[in-house]
């Protein structure tokens with residue numbers, strides 16, 4: 395009897411016999427589906443005649459020399475299961491498989507393989523070294539090096555090498571007098587870590603960027619290497635394709651619940667029962683339920699990671715389960731406009747002290763821009779509609795004041811904005827920084843989420859860090875222990891000053 399059918403008979407019997415504690419699922423409809431799925435499974439395996447016939451079938455096949463069953467639509471078991479096939483999940487899967495392609499199974503579960511609402515594909519794909527935290531600077535510098543050699547890392551035999559359309563161009567952060575001290579502090583840290591950044595006084599800025607109005611600016615910080623932007627879709631596709639070529643299984647489905655077992659960690663009547671989980675339920679594109687057994691679980695569900703964690707009772711139980719993952723979707727608009735007489739090719743990605751950012755898009759006089767809303771202006775996240783008034787009231791005035799050449803779009807034929815889109819930040823409401831590493835309650839559950847505005851650029855380094863944590867059981871390349879969930883329990887936020 396081959397391995398698959400053995401798994402099928404043994405593991406599912408085990409499941410229905412032992413794991414009937416409670417299923418946490420998203421909606422009452424899903425709970426009902428899971429209940430029915432379990433009931434059917436139980437019936438099948440409790441029926442000795444069915445089991446006998448299944449074994450008989452197997453031996454029949456074996457006798458006919460048919461040693462392999464057709465592959466299952468959803469494998470029953472995977473040592474590592476990653477929920478979310480965006481840039482984080484795909485980079486983690488790639489790093490795991492790249493380390494040891496034949497040693498274990500890796501499965502990525504993604505509910506929307508077209509990525510219509512994923513942060514990754516709706517991002518603007520920028521990379522910079524200018525952060526205020528050592529970890530973020532290191533993650534970004536590692537990723538820049540990875541992207542420089544992306545063809546070497548992510549090429550797949552007999553396929554064209556990936557082309558992520560990398561545009562090397564520095565970020566220019568501008569500070570008023572109030573922000574000068576922080577900028578000097580950040581600069582010292584960045585330089586100490588080897589980042590290629592320089593500070594510029596207003597007269598220097600004016601010389602280098604004559605189109606800029608430096609009124610109110612005390613200092614600028616410009617990155618002259620390791621910064622720029624790339625095509626997010628191309629990078630995601632490259633990670634995914636490479637991960638698959640190394641043996642990762644991508645499954646189209648939505649994780650809707652976990653089978654949770656209650657057990658006594660220490661023998662004795664007084665010990666408190668703990669929960670653990672090694673089984674998840676997913677709903678495929680036809681609405682059918684599948685059960686997957688896992689050894690380790692990585693939650694990389696972007697803006698929806700907290701919802702996935704809740705299925706494991708995280709944020710809804712006592713003690714260590716009482717703290718939810720502080721990540722939620724926050725809508726951000728990106729506006730595109732034409733200005734053929736704008737600053738042109740040498741323009742850096744400029745970030746005004748107000749938070750308005752702008753960069754060129756391509757070489758034909760197009761620009762993209764945006765700004766994060768103030769906390770009291772956060773838009774509705776139930777849809778991805780764009781608020782064009784936000785551009786008029788919160789972006790356009792600053793843009794024109796800082797770069798008077800952009801006045802030209804006022805006179806363009808139609809509206810100022812030629813197109814626009816919205817996406818969700820995987821926003822960490824606690825301190826706008828990554829929530830990474832092991833969950834303190836479940837020793838087989840890990841998190842990679844909450845990067846807010848800077849996830850896509852850090853994905854190569856984050857994938858590697860997760861691989862080290864899972865396989866080596868410690869950090870080897872970059873220590874990310876400051877990003878563990880512990881800081882949320884201890885109420886010690888780790889603020890990144892440079893969130894755009």
Ligand SMILES: Cc1cc2nc3c(=O)[nH]c(=O)nc-3n(C[C@H](O)[C@H](O)[C@H](O)COP(=O)(O)OP(=O)(O)OC[C@H]3O[C@@H](n4cnc5c(N)ncnc54)[C@H](O)[C@@H]3O)c2cc1C
Pocket residue numbers: 477478479480481482483503504505506509511512513514515516517518519520521647648649650694695696697698699702726727728816817818819820842843845846847848849850851852
């Ligand atoms: C407008 C905008 C601009 C940005 N600009 C930048 C930038 O310049 N530089 C930068 O570094 N970052 C930027 N970001 C942030 C960056 O895009 C994100 O931090 C990063 O893409 C997060 O990747 P992810 O894989 O965690 O999330 P996602 O890409 O959202 O992937 C998570 C996936 O999980 C899946 N999923 C969720 N729940 C389930 C479930 N229950 N079952 C199965 N699948 C599930 C989702 O379908 C989704 O595809 C920007 C974001 C936005 C919105």
